[in-house]
Amino acid sequence: MKNIYLLVFTILFSQVSLGQVVINELDSDTPSTDTQEFIELKSDTPNFSLDGLVLVLFNGSTSGGDSSYFILDLDGYTTDINGIFLIGGPEVSPVPDFLLFENTIQNGADAAAIYLGNDVDFPEGTIATTTNLLDALIHDTDDADDTGLMALLGLMEQINEDENNNKTTESIQRKDDGTYEVKTPTPGALNDGSGVQFNGILITTSLDQFDEGDSIDIIFTTEMNVTSDLIFDITITNESFTTSDYSGSTTVTIPAGMNTVTNTIQIIDDSDDEGDEVMKITFGSIPSGFKRLNDNKELRIVDNDFTVAPWGTPLNPTFGNVTSTAPVDYYSSLEGLADAALVQAIQDIVADPTTVRTHSYADIVEILSNADQSPENSNQVWLLYTEQNRAKLDFAGFTNTGETWNREHTYPRSLGEFGDWREFDDIADGMSGFLTTNADSLRHANSDAHGLRATDSNENSSRGNQHYGEYTGPTGNQSSWKGDVARGIFFLVTRYEDLQVVNGFPDDTDNTISELGDLATLLDWHRNDPPDDFEMNRNNIIYNWQFNRNPFIDQPDLAEYIWGNNVGQTWSNTLSINENERLDFSVYPNPASDYITLLAKGKRGDVEIFDALGNRLIKQPFNDTTIIDLNLSAGLYLMRIYHDDMSVMKRIIIK
Missing domain, CATH: 2.60.40.1260 (Lamin Tail domain)
Incomplete structure (x- = not known):
């Protein structure tokens, strides 16, 4: 009215x-x-x-x-x-x-x-x-x-x-x-129906997704029959999808007296791992009297040449296949320190303003596409929380499909008061574009890849700013993500001055901004879900971009010396898990059923198996290659291997 x-x-x-x-x-x-x-x-x-x-x-x-x-x-x-x-x-x-x-x-x-x-x-x-x-x-x-x-x-x-x-x-x-x-709307026409009437041209295909090697029938249809041959050109190239990826004519002719024609394009099945690509059908110049009813129609071309990593997903983890790329002396400054001095020494490494780089929030899409790449398919990312693969092309900013992935701040942005710095964060300028940063640069936590993960967009929204313990993931999840999240939080609160992890669930209405809970929950998650190959590979990739590492992945026992059972004790690298020793132990098959074999390469010691609640179910000695009989129900278990005052934790799955 x-x-x-x-x-x-x-x-x-x-x-x-x-x-x-x-x-x-x-x-x-x-x-x-x-x-x-x-x-x-x-x-x-x-x-x-x-x-x-x-x-x-x-x-x-x-x-x-x-x-x-x-x-x-x-x-x-x-x-x-x-x-x-x-x-x-x-x-x-x-x-x-x-x-x-x-x-x-x-x-x-x-x-x-x-x-x-x-x-x-x-x-x-x-x-x-x-x-x-x-x-x-x-x-x-x-x-x-x-x-x-x-x-x-x-x-x-x-x-x-x-x-x-x-x-x-x-x-x-x-x-x-x-x-x-x-x-009723009348876009592109006079509201009263008068004026010159245009003949509209529509692009259609049977599907929106095709595989390499498929033939694609592109149908062009006009609203009315054409009175003379209608000839126009189209393009179908788009970014990495080029003329080498297809064969077929891109000149279209609708014969006089007709209103439709089909052009067939053959997608070439090559042997290159180019990743999934997007073919875009775009009109060239259209003769007068005609209008495009649609344009720039995008079709996904799925590459069948994806690669599979020699390590497992977090749901089927492997250990010892990916080695740390940290310099030999990266953590040497921590030796002999405890409590606040130990925390400060870690911060001096991971927030060193002469070394550490920060990249834009837009760059995070590329970083996560590599760091969270699925071990099962190089064209997909592995999603936190929902524990599934999703095509890299289905990032929420790239597509209108219903199932997308997004950038999840494991430390909620609203709690950390991270702010977008538009002049910088909106531009993806690659690895060569960066700013220096320090422990006080809290705004850079917004784009710190150690604290960001690829997640299902809907689950990202559902999680919101809940504290961990309040939030335990979607129904039916198998907890493969919990240790990863804990170590990401431990990194952030050590790296940035104004972030804290606390016991319980702080009430935001009490102005407890920059406090995240629950510490006890995160410590349990860290202990029960130790770092695996997926997480180590992720740490290595982020290190290439940011020039800092997550020490709680490289040296997981550090969490005990800061928040856990070893608070007040002096840290020594020689007493922590040595990576070379870690590589000398392997277990197979994993997943297992009736038994599992521990290959210790001449070493001897004790082995224990715990359930997800920390209850010890099996303890026995080992000497070189040892078979451990299992009489356990299907599920996730932890194996702790003791040798010469050192311990190695491995996760095993019983099916």
Whole structure:
């Protein structure tokens, strides 16, 4: 329903000498994901140049303060033969003249306005004004009238897109008399159905995903039969998907009297591990009288040449196959220290401002794609919490598919008060682009790969900012991630001055920011899920980027000297687990059933097996190669091997 206010305002339309440009149609909420939202401009004369004009969107919310949030300089653009210029989201059909990211246009109460000027005249946060204003529309979806915004723009009405209770299937449309109505959207066409009618061309395929070696039938269909041969070109290359990856013609001909044709593209099955790729079908120049109903159609090409790592996933862990790449003396400064001095010495290593680097939050996507790469398939990442593989291409910022992965802050960003540093964090500039950092640079925890993991996007949201112990993972998870998370938290609270891990669950309402619980839970997780090959490989990859390592992966006993059973005792590397000794022990088969073999290479000592709760179930001596009989139910167990005052922990699975 329109609400009329007795405000007086006069716009000097004479400022535009060749024709008037107005906001002809606006759809801010179609569908609920806002992939089909659009703004349509209309000029009085056809093929009208929009040079010298700028479109500005204003935020009418309390936080927005009636100020600009999106600005589009219209220089270089021209309306079509019907005087239409379409600006819209990725799923608007026909294809907009200017593409918006999904969910760009806010629902209201907000405004769209056309001004004489350029984008530099309206930096983000500019208050709405009538200066050089040509046309404006204040819109909402059942929101209260923003009388302040109306006054700023000199308007007497605010239009409700939901006045018919169909906001996701209707739009606000201008009538010839300058008033508005709400009805079924007509993007790219005159609202009354008049004008030149274009013949739309649509791209379709039977599937959205194909394998190397497949043939792909690309179908091109026009809305009406063509009166003469319609010939146009397409491209299908995209980033790493090049002309060497396919064969077939990219020139399309729809014969006269017909409205469809099929072009077949053969995907080449090579032997290169290129990773999964995206083929993008894009129209070239389209003859006059035709419009693209869709474009840039993306098809996933799955590479069958993926590699498998010689180590296991966290669900099927292996030990001793991946060695630490830490320099020999990396931890030598810890020798003979205890308590606060030991913690400080660790921080001096992992936060050394002369060595350690920080990368952008955007770079984290590439880092996690490598560090969390699935041992089972090099084209996938291994997801924390849900304990599953997912295609690297399904990162939430790269695709619209339902099942995506995202960057999970194991120490919740809201609790740590990590802040985005936009000038730096939004740019992925690779390993060569970095900043120096130190123990006080808490903002850099936002993009510290030791504290970030690839996770299912929905589970990332479900976890929120819960403390560990409150959060124990999705139903049915097998706890393969818990030790990894604990060691990531131990690293962060040692690396950054203002982060803390505490017992219990701090109440955020008591201003206990930068405190994360529960320490006792994390210590148990650390003990019961020791570092495996997957975690060591991850540590090595992050070290290549950040020039620091997680010491609780390399030297897991350190946690006991800082928070656990050895607090107050002096640390000595010679008494910790030596990596060379660790490699001298192996167990097989793993998973096991009736027995497991310990290969000790001439050593002797004792071996113990514990359940996940820490209960000792088996203890026996070993001497060189020893067979250990198992009479245990299926599940996850820990094996502790004692030899010459040292101990090695291995995780075994009984099936």
